Amino acid sequence: MPNENAILSFEELEIRFTLRGQVLNAIRGISLDVMQGESLAIVGESGSGKSVFTKSAMGLLDANGAITGGHIWYGGKDLAQFKTEKEWLTIRGKEIAMVMQDPMTSLNPLKTIGDQITEAVLLHQGLKGEAARKAAMDALAAVGIDEPERRYRQYPHEFSGGMRQRVVIAIAVACRPKVLICDEPTTALDVTIQAQILDLIKALQKKLDLTTIYITHDLGVVANVADRIAVMYAGDIVEVGRCEEVFYDPKHPYTWALLSSLPQLGVKGQDLYSIQGTPPNLFYEVHGDAFAPRNPQALNIDFVERPPFFQVSPTHKARTWLLDPRAPKVEPPEHIRQLRQKGGYPHG
């Protein structure tokens, strides 16, 4: 049963895609609780299934993908059972909204900014005509866009990338959602703008009492915004914990490897660390720990049986056999321990 403080709860979720007759196991049994009011970051490399995982909560999977097992609990309902568009329309925008990665393409180029925000207002705030217009302008002002009256009538191409991302956020917020999913909200933006956008989302979260889920592969972003981190690898969550727990006391070898790849931890003159090998091919069933083939310290059992979650602290758990009492003592790499001693987050 889902945790009672969780606003959104995934339970043994499985998602499969059919591609040219082959079945791809994109999500392989994920259980994760998203707590009311928190901001959770899901990190992982490209193709680990971060986006697919969160999209499933909005019914936005591509036509060839489907939830084949498990539950998604939201407000007492199991979203995994939703079949019709009508059911999903009670969730999309209204309850869970999304900010997408590329602001350059996520706005309709032929509609004014105002129209696109008003569309959300009309759908979700029950306002009409002049009141809806007013609400849309308020949304623009709320995301820090000056002269909303003038901007309202402008088209996306008259906005810069950062400004457009503000508009996308305004649209999401104008839906009055309870959960906001930010799918790599800063990846396509200039570094100087990234911090502004993150600050904006944080401020809105506080003001509107939102729960936010960040999807990112930028650990700098994570350190900046997240209360909790879920590390994803090959369609599964391998480690979950509070931000400082995952950064300073990581338990899963994949988390070690991920943190080791941070440029900030590199030593001048030495090559940056990169994880050897490639992620497993999800067209085949994965046996044991999906990361084992790339893990130089993998145990024999890692290749045979999928590890369960071992609880490290009440808020921290990891899916690795290393935490089994019978396992040999394997220490994380030297620089990971240094990270703990230095006591600073790896700021991007």
Place this chain on the structure above:
Amino acid sequence: MVKYIGKRLLRSLLTLFIIITIVFALLRLMPIEGYFQNFEKMSATQIQVGLQQLGLTDPLPQQLLHFWQGAVQGDFGVSHKYRVGVDVLEIIAGKIPLSLAIGLTSLALALLIGLPLGILMARSTRTRWKIGDKLGTVFVVVIQAIPSAIYYIFIQFYCSQLPGFSMFFDAKRPLTWILPICSLALGNVAYYAMWLRRYMVDEANKDYVKLARAKGVPTAEISRRHVFRNAFVPLVQFIPTSVILTLMGSLYVESLYSIPGMGGLLVNAIQIQDNTLVQALVLLYAAISIAGLLVGDILMAVLDPRITLGKKEGGR
């Protein structure tokens, strides 16, 4: 906007000027028989006098000037063969309404069928078997691949057997309008369906459609308000061009069904070598084409805010 339209208008006029000059030059190369009704029986002096009266013995630049002056004042000369002594504009004016009626009706019909067909095909690409899309594609390919002349004849031959229909056009019998109009529309139906489908599929895969879905807009509304609207913009540019194509196409259909319209007129005029009439008709077609392109460009600029009017660097 006004500046943009003005610029485009000036450019169009320049194009027209060049075309007129070329037509003028080409007609100087035509045999002079075209200026006389019974050329064979005339003596050399008579011909010389005749040419002098028409101003054709003047030096070329002067002739061009005269021609230009006439054109500006709407004087394109009189017909020498088709209907002797009648102002060519009068002849053309008598034919235009019929061609226009048939052309525009068929275009309207093509849009009425082609656009829904395109939408249907685009929607169908998202279904499992894509039946609608496949059937539609077969239709489009057949129409595009077979030369229109062939299916025009087929339609005339087989459909005219139906009761009330006829091989020939009669303005007073509404049923006889149907075949030529449908024949003309067929090509455009395929054209619009094909392009609209293509643009709608393109648009439907864009990120802003995903965002619209994520904000909770129902699929039907996304399809109408976002996808169709955006996919239609590049098509708008085609529409005026279609008007031209309909006029050209009617050259053939009109002579097939013996419709006394513009298309048949040009064929006729060329056959009997009525130089002044050919000249005026070619000019008219050119003017319509240029106007069509101009209107297409202006429509695009009105509908797509990204088209920075007249500026070269345009931030697309």
